[in-house]
Amino acid sequence: MGDVRDNWRRIQQQIEEACRRSGRDPEEVTVVAVTKYVDTERTREALDTGLEHIAESRVQEALPKWNALGDRGTWHFIGHLQRNKVKPVVERFTYLHSLDRLSLAKEVSRRCEQQDRIMRCFLQVNVSGEDSKFGVEPDKLVEFAEEAAQFPYLQIEGLMTMAPYTDDPEETRPVFRRLKELQQELQRLEHPRLQVPHLSMGMSRDFVVAVEEGATFLRLGSILVGGKK
Template structure:
């Protein structure tokens, strides 16, 4: 079932859209089933789960940290994580730079924008984004490759489209000056709307692996 779901989603995606298979809470066997189709990009939202899966699963998997990341946990993933999606403060960026330096690598990150009209989501406003972008020279071990954001959890498609469109316009505004290439928005419930609004990276979990069991 996982392989069928994955192939179906991939065949429906426009060229140039990267699919991150969100494997959080899923067992290694499920990930290997997806891996056997040739898929290599997986996203996790808990540091402990991410590091143990990294140790136990094939080394050519490209791991993405997609959840809210605490500064004191950066050191555990700094040696291997391919992309950190949710950088939502200058303090977190400084810590990532510090740990990436220790690991002798340059860490790719996305800056997380607050676009949802609900107040619970993390993220930067445009002034904070500008402030960070203007200081990037101070962080030689971090490479900001783009922006990410999450729309409001709602059935109102027009509202979702409006929020994605807002993030796309911010991305367009800064992408040339700061060499941004990745706009990550869209999850299982709303990725077609995200792609219509310019997303080139989507994070899909339940549509591939089935509903999550948090028990």
């Protein structure tokens, strides 16, 4: 898996190069370390390296890490969320990257109201149209976004998508470019709660292309902390 610090140094260089090619500031890009396939010690190593943002997709796998690491890190939930798991997610996670249906928005908002806290949410969009992926259809995004924006305990941070798994990162470019277009479409509404400044897109195989197309949050697992490819 390599040393997290060395991995992080190489990734930073690749982000800087991608930003240079696309006329962006590297400071606009936040890396989220996806630790769902590694143990607590590897997660601790990521935090010790200076990585603040940590992502998990299952509450039961995150629990022992929270117990060991205390309040360290800013936690992101990136998996498909069932309504019966909303309570612990609201209690411990700061970001939810997978808001994809109105029933979930209602439940997250209800739980947030009970705890008097705000959940920072990304609206998940199935840009690729793959049956295996969750997310709202692109042509239904505006309607869903306007409905989600009505919940005062949800802060809509931006949009999220997952590109198709491919050995050629260049094949993912149209997906990322389309999410950027959808972001701009929402911004043209000039809705005060749909400024959607962020794009959560790009993983270990395709993050360089994602940066070139406007990603502000990258979800990096195997290339950064190791684990499943």
